[in-house]
Amino acid sequence: MAAVSGSTNGPDRGTTRPAVVIRSEVAAPGGARVIGHEHDACERLHDRMLGELVMRHAAGQRVLDLGRGVPQVTTWVAQRAASLAVVDAADLGRGDTIRLPWADASFSLVYCVRTLPHLGRDPETSERAARCALAEIARVLEPGGTALVEIDNPLSLWGAVHGLRRPAKALEPGPMCIESARGLTRFETLSLLVGGLPKSLVVTNVHGLRIVAPVPHLLAIPLVGRVLKRLEWALRDRALLCRLGGHLLVVLRHGGPPRADPAQLVASGSELVRRGLCRSPRNRRASAPPKS
Numbered sequence: 001m002a003a004v005s006g007s008t009n010g011p012d013r014g015t016t017r018p019a020v021v022i023r024s025e026v027a028a029p030g031g032a033r034v035i036g037h038e039h040d041a042c043e044r045l046h047d048r049m050l051g052e053l054v055m056r057h058a059a060g061q062r063v064l065d066l067g068r069g070v071p072q073v074t075t076w077v078a079q080r081a082a083s084l085a086v087v088d089a090a091d092l093g094r095g096d097t098i099r100l101p102w103a104d105a106s107f108s109l110v111y112c113v114r115t116l117p118h119l120g121r122d123p124e125t126s127e128r129a130a131r132c133a134l135a136e137i138a139r140v141l142e143p144g145g146t147a148l149v150e151i152d153n154p155l156s157l158w159g160a161v162h163g164l165r166r167p168a169k170a171l172e173p174g175p176m177c178i179e180s181a182r183g184l185t186r187f188e189t190l191s192l193l194v195g196g197l198p199k200s201l202v203v204t205n206v207h208g209l210r211i212v213a214p215v216p217h218l219l220a221i222p223l224v225g226r227v228l229k230r231l232e233w234a235l236r237d238r239a240l241l242c243r244l245g246g247h248l249l250v251v252l253r254h255g256g257p258p259r260a261d262p263a264q265l266v267a268s269g270s271e272l273v274r275r276g277l278c279r280s281p282r283n284r285r286a287s288a289p290p291k292s
Contacts, residue, residue, distance in 0.1 A: 042213065053148070057146050060080070064086075105145075108141075112137065116133060152188070154189060214246060
């Protein structure tokens with residue numbers, strides 16, 4: 001589909017929002033989801049926490065939203081980025097090959113949320129599509145640029161819930177692929193992701209989402225829901241504990257030093273702390289969505 005671009009007045013008088021390139025407005029594969037009140041509260045919490053993290057990196061950058069996994073985050077980024085290009089998940093398809101229509105080093109920030117785990121149509125094409133997407137992210141990202149990639153983590157309470165429902169899948173080696181409301185969903189550990197990264201991308205940080213609320217119904221319980229929300233915000237950037245998130249937002253940098261062996265990178269807490277993983281930046285340069 002041909003690109004559509006445009007600009008409108010920004011939130012402040014005298015400012016202009018950057019042009020936004022939308023490759024497609026088609027809904028993501030799997031169709032629209034019908035969610036209840038509990039799921040809606042869980043989705044809002046996830047999106048706000050995720051949006052705040054993306055906004056830390058987006059101000060003044062040339063940004064690519066790969067997958068448009070959270071449309072609200074796309075809206076927030078459009079108000080702060082120097083430019084924003086968007087590729088809808090529908091345009092990525094269900095095959096095992098992904099090619100982006102931009103030249104090398106076109107962006108200073110690429111983020112891919114709620115998208116990578118749902119690529120492909122089966123475990124084999126899911127694996128190849130994910131690695132192809134990571135290679136394309138590395139290609140279009142400029143040296144020194146940042147990539148944010150969200151994965152679904154089997155080593156979490158949320159992953160355990162899905163594993164208990166599908167014990168045969170949980171016992172299989174490698175990633176756990178299941179059918180969900182979003183179509184195929186792929187759970188993979190941080191070490192597996194790191195092992196499949198292009199050599200030009202190195203992990204600099206990890207954030208955990210959905211750590212203590214594996215099922216959305218818990219957030220609907222009075223008082224308990226408020227406590228869990230506070231815990232989610234408090235634990236998201238904590239070393240070691242963040243690795244228990246049902247979703248992991250992995251921060252990658254292009255052009256860093258050679259990567260360590262994947263097993264060594266995630267083998268111990270001291271290694272994670274030494275490398276700065278799960279450490280919250282002290283200076284947040286961009287405004288962010290409010291906590292709920």
